[in-house]
Amino acid sequence: MAEQRRIIFKHIDEPGYAPDLACYLRHGGYEVLRKAIQRKPEELIDEVKKSGLRGRGGAGFPCGVKWTLVDRKSGKPIYLIVNADESEPGTFKDRHIIHQDPHQLIEGIMITCFANNVRQAYIYIRGEFPHGARILERAIAEARAANFAGPNILGSAYGCEIFVHRGAGAYICGEETGMIESLEGKRPYPRIKPPYFPAVLGLYQCPTIVNNVETLCHVKHIADMGGEAYSRIGTPNNTGTRILCVSGQVQRPGYYEFEVGKVTLGQLLNDVCGGPLPGRKFKAVIPGGSSAKVLKFGERYKGKRKAGAEMVDYDWSLEDVPMDFDSLALIGSMGGSGGVIVMDDSVSMVDALANINAFYSHESCGQCTPCREGSQWMQRITTRMVHGEARPEDGALLKSVADQIAGRTICAFGEACAWPTQSFVQKFPDEFKSYAETKKNDPDARAFELV
Amino acid sequence: MNLKPETLAKIDEVIPHYPEKRSAALPLLHLVQEDQGYVAPEAIEWIAQKLAVPPIAIYELVTFYPMFRQKPIGRRHIKVCRTLSCALMGAYRTCEEFEKHFNTYRGDVSPDGEVTIEFVECLASCGTAPVVMIDDELHEKVDSARACQLAVKISAEAANRK
Numbered sequence: 001m002a003e004q005r006r007i008i009f010k011h012i013d014e015p016g017y018a019p020d021l022a023c024y025l026r027h028g029g030y031e032v033l034r035k036a037i038q039r040k041p042e043e044l045i046d047e048v049k050k051s052g053l054r055g056r057g058g059a060g061f062p063c064g065v066k067w068t069l070v071d072r073k074s075g076k077p078i079y080l081i082v083n084a085d086e087s088e089p090g091t092f093k094d095r096h097i098i099h100q101d102p103h104q105l106i107e108g109i110m111i112t113c114f115a116n117n118v119r120q121a122y123i124y125i126r127g128e129f130p131h132g133a134r135i136l137e138r139a140i141a142e143a144r145a146a147n148f149a150g151p152n153i154l155g156s157a158y159g160c161e162i163f164v165h166r167g168a169g170a171y172i173c174g175e176e177t178g179m180i181e182s183l184e185g186k187r188p189y190p191r192i193k194p195p196y197f198p199a200v201l202g203l204y205q206c207p208t209i210v211n212n213v214e215t216l217c218h219v220k221h222i223a224d225m226g227g228e229a230y231s232r233i234g235t236p237n238n239t240g241t242r243i244l245c246v247s248g249q250v251q252r253p254g255y256y257e258f259e260v261g262k263v264t265l266g267q268l269l270n271d272v273c274g275g276p277l278p279g280r281k282f283k284a285v286i287p288g289g290s291s292a293k294v295l296k297f298g299e300r301y302k303g304k305r306k307a308g309a310e311m312v313d314y315d316w317s318l319e320d321v322p323m324d325f326d327s328l329a330l331i332g333s334m335g336g337s338g339g340v341i342v343m344d345d346s347v348s349m350v351d352a353l354a355n356i357n358a359f360y361s362h363e364s365c366g367q368c369t370p371c372r373e374g375s376q377w378m379q380r381i382t383t384r385m386v387h388g389e390a391r392p393e394d395g396a397l398l399k400s401v402a403d404q405i406a407g408r409t410i411c412a413f414g415e416a417c418a419w420p421t422q423s424f425v426q427k428f429p430d431e432f433k434s435y436a437e438t439k440k441n442d443p444d445a446r447a448f449e450l451v
Numbered sequence: 452m453n454l455k456p457e458t459l460a461k462i463d464e465v466i467p468h469y470p471e472k473r474s475a476a477l478p479l480l481h482l483v484q485e486d487q488g489y490v491a492p493e494a495i496e497w498i499a500q501k502l503a504v505p506p507i508a509i510y511e512l513v514t515f516y517p518m519f520r521q522k523p524i525g526r527r528h529i530k531v532c533r534t535l536s537c538a539l540m541g542a543y544r545t546c547e548e549f550e551k552h553f554n555t556y557r558g559d560v561s562p563d564g565e566v567t568i569e570f571v572e573c574l575a576s577c578g579t580a581p582v583v584m585i586d587d588e589l590h591e592k593v594d595s596a597r598a599c600q601l602a603v604k605i606s607a608e609a610a611n612r613k
Contacts, residue, residue: 255578
């Protein structure tokens with residue numbers, strides 16, 4: 001059985017481990033920052049590049065590359081925004097870092113800021129974490145008092161402030177340019193790229209780095225062990241560890257940290273999470289937060305893939321798929337934010353999609369017509385199927401709406417709201433076709449109402 | 452606008468966090484709402500003046516961000532997560548249990564003014580579904596039985612106050 005390797009979550013749920021500075025220092029806290037600040041900033045950026053670290057927020061973009069794209073010649077200040085908006089349904093990892101180990105995050109932030117010559121960082125935390133915001137504020141004050149943040153950090157000439165900024169319940173603020181608009185005190189309408197790449201024209205039109213909470217914690221460990229050593233954890237191009245959050249219909253939901261690619265979906269769900277609920281069978285799984293395309297148990301995936309430098313054949317059942325960025329992309333979904341949502345054979349896929357569509361129609365910012373109208377239509381169609389009359393052609397109708405959203409919007413929300421509909425209809429066409437029939441024959445078949 | 456002195460102090464503390472005043476709009480809205488219970492039209496005017504922006508620049512935030520409200524709510528705010536992982540574990544029943552107990556419907560204030568029940572989107576605690584936030588506190592694994600216990604507790608606290 002695959003063993004967890006806890007680097008980021010080393011102290012999470014450890015009895016006696018407190019979110020205060022004294023406890024963090026007892027566990028060797030801020031020693032990495034102390035050493036990092038003696039080094040050249042470029043060296044630290046190099047370590048992160050060598051580490052192969054990919055962003056843990058959703059897109060899996062290489063962190064070192066993101067940092068390299070920052071415009072350092074403009075003479076404008078460079079900002080860091082810590083994305084602590086954790087809003088992708090199915091994801092609940094950053095919550096525990098923030099609440100239980102805030103100093104690990106702050107140390108990662110300070111190393112990142114030093115490496116990138118950032119003098120001002122903001123932690124954009126979702127409004128639904130009021131305690132998290134207070135814990136972070138207290139931790140920042142402690143770090144500042146101990147000279148790990150603020151002016152002249154650890155006696156050096158370098159100084160950097162961190163402030164906590166609370167969101168107010170809008171999912172779109174997790175999109176980096178929407179987050180920047182929100183931090184500027186506006187509606188979080190995502191900006192169009194080009195020209196508004198955050199690395200060049202970000203917060204206050206200055207170069208800006210936006211990194212996820214977990215990503216920044218990894219930076220601390222990369223600075224500690226070196227990029228080379230870190231890159232040997234995990235698998236090629238999918239380095240390090242990552243926290244997988246499992247929820248839904250499974251015996252032991254929860255958060256599990258593994259070397260990336262060293263655990264398969266089958267091992268995760270059956271061995272680690274104890275398999276399906278009594279008397280049930282797994283039916284479908286969304287592997288990377290609710291935007292990721294759904295996967296169906298019983299599917300097989302075949303083809304050629306890159307393994308190191310060579311091309312090798314693969315022939316996987318869903319259970320065989322390694323939980324890494326590249327393998328999940330290969331089979332048509334994504335690792336996304338690491339939120340694994342499990343559905344068993346008691347669930348109607350039409351009901352589940354209706355629930356997801358209600359989320360996306362609520363959260364579309366309304367800026368782009370295809371997304372604003374399309375997400376509403378998909379929500380209305382699926383809700384009508386559940387609560388009103390379902391027609392055999394609804395699946396095709398849903399697909400046609402979804403197909404007209406993806407690729408036609410300013411930000412990736414267009415894809416995020418289209419992918420569930422596209423994949424549910426494609427993989428479970430019969431359930432959509434015969435939904436009216438199923439409802440009539442067995443009106444009480446469903447365990448829970450989903451919409 | 453009759454804000455508490457500590458709210459005013461926090462407002463003055465937070466504005467200089469940003470190179471541009473307008474960035475303090477969300478923090479100020481949070482502070483004012485915590486102080487007053489909701490964001491009234493005069494609060495919008497007041498914040499706009501404080502940050503030197505037109506009132507529409509604040510009003511458009513209040514109408515966009517789900518956490519801001521323009522009307523008072525019940526004494527306690529019960530937010531039930533509605534999104535997939537919670538729904539799969541029975542969130543709709545959880546919400547109905549609260550509604551039944553307080554004789555109200557999601558989005559409304561209960562007739563006794565005690566609670567407002569709201570269905571909200573993902574609260575990022577999907578592994579302990581269904582989850583509910585009561586004011587600032589997260590409650591995990593709130594099935595209908597647990598919802599009933601929590602509701603009884605809220606009612607008892609309300610009775611004690613009277």
